[in-house]
Amino acid sequence: MISINRKAVIGVGKWLGIACIGGLGFGAWGLSKSDCAVPVKAERKFVLDVDIDTFRQILVRTNATAAIIEHGGMKLVDEATDAVDIDLSNDSRPLRNFLRGKSKANVSATKHLTVRMNDPQLKASELLLSQDCHIQPEKIHIVTTSDQPAGELSLYNTILDAVKAGQKTELTLSLEMTVVVRVPRVFLSQAEARVQQAADKAMEEQEAAIRSLVAKADSSVVGLTHLIH
Secondary structure, eight states: OOOOOHHHHHHHHHHHHHHSTTTHHHHHHHHSEEEEEEEEEEEEEEEESSOHHHHHHHHHHTTHHHHHHOOTTEEEEEEEEEEEEEEOTTOSSHHHHHHTTOOOOEEEEEEEEEEEEOOGGGOOSEEEEEEEEEEETTEEEEEEEESSOBTTEEEEEEEEEEEEETTEEEEEEEEEEEEEEEEEGGGHHHHHHHHHHHHHHHHHHHHHHHHHHHHHHHHHHHHHHHHOO
């Protein structure tokens, strides 16, 4: 994720030694590497061409967790549901409405996830996450949070919000993460830019994964719904 060109470091060091008062002393301070925590945030909004009833069914009937988690060298390897709470008080015909994709139930669930990471810059092989899902008739809220630091990744939080938008569904994806980088101070801004690019790319890949999930599952979900009268 973060790389610094050695020739560029040497070149800047020579320039600092010539141009700055204090010469070698200032240059050595600027080029000495130190651990710096780089916090970044990213957000992405888009609209799916399915109504929220269909999108909710897709989340329930398919393994949507992988689509939410897998991006930027991350792969879901294990998930365990810790608790599920289903409130049927607002649904007079829960089973029929569920099969028709018109459920009025409020569903809350907590999961624990294990993710394999394939990014040598992060110096970690696994990331442990907790996920809280809240699914309501007209909105969906899913929060995924890292349980502990993993190598250079000290914080990782994502949020998926989906709301009804007429016959479509509007999604907002957000990511907050902190990566510890070891670079010379004069290159800290470059490192921050690289981490931000990685976060933006992760959101782009997550949108693509969700769109692909919906495209593959939409026809089967709609077909089942039409069979129920």
